[in-house]
Amino acid sequence: MTVIDHGADRPVHRQLADLLRADIAAGRLKPGGMLPSQARLMQMHDLGPVAVRQALAILRAEGLIRTVKGEGSTVMVYDRQPYRVAAGADVEIRMPSPEERKQLKDAAAGETEMPEGVPVAVVKPGPRKHRVLLRGDRWRLVFGDEPQS
Template sequence: MAHKITECLCVYNLIPVTINPRSYVPVYQQLADILRNQIRSGDLAPGTDLPGEFKLAEQYAVGREAARKALAVLRSEGLVATRRGEGSYVRTPRERQRIELGAADKVTIRMPTPAERVELDIDEGVALVVLARRGTEEKLLPSDEVVITGKREAQKG
């Protein structure tokens, strides 16, 4: 079976984009890269509705599973949100809080409960960061709103 490189004109900006099924980069990742670039360049502005899985698959000549995985990647990065029954759309970028970890701090990343999603206004697919610092209560933060850094201590040798 011969594989062909699929080239199509993106309906948003009419720039040819290619997906190569023979590439070492999975097809879903190639599609996520294309959509991510369109979001970051402003071609897909915040609030823009994205085509559904079937339309994306048809438009880029990929399988529906590849379209589903591409949207999941973008959701996990906080670029896209999906509402049941409404489809996916480009999220408005949120301000990110920088958190510097100390040696005794503990960070856990997990998916939020339905109650936590409502309470913290977390979109579906966005993980929850649980920050535990000595002597304080655990802090719950949406993963798309934080950047975690830590100091590296030089080892004496």
């Protein structure tokens, strides 16, 4: 196990984010799999709660993990359906606002809001000539003549 260097110039929360990112990239943390709890990460790496929360926030912002309050953090699973983007459409990829996270919740999955760390695509105009808001964990954009596969 790689350890956090508390004397390094690099902040400890960034070191933890690097370690977790490497575990995801190497497949040691698998898509859909749970990350260790915040308490366990604190214990494993001799860190305080702020450093652990900051590290997880970095990974959420990168779209690598999702966090559900009361459940913990999991590695993102991207099994997305194709969404054909009309020629000339304007597409913006960004993190959603709190209101959009509530709007895009999956009630059938028991979500009260879309988890943190999931980006959205805003397509203007969509096939219906109005703005379409798509969850990044559910949809894959297909442009022009690309096959939808």
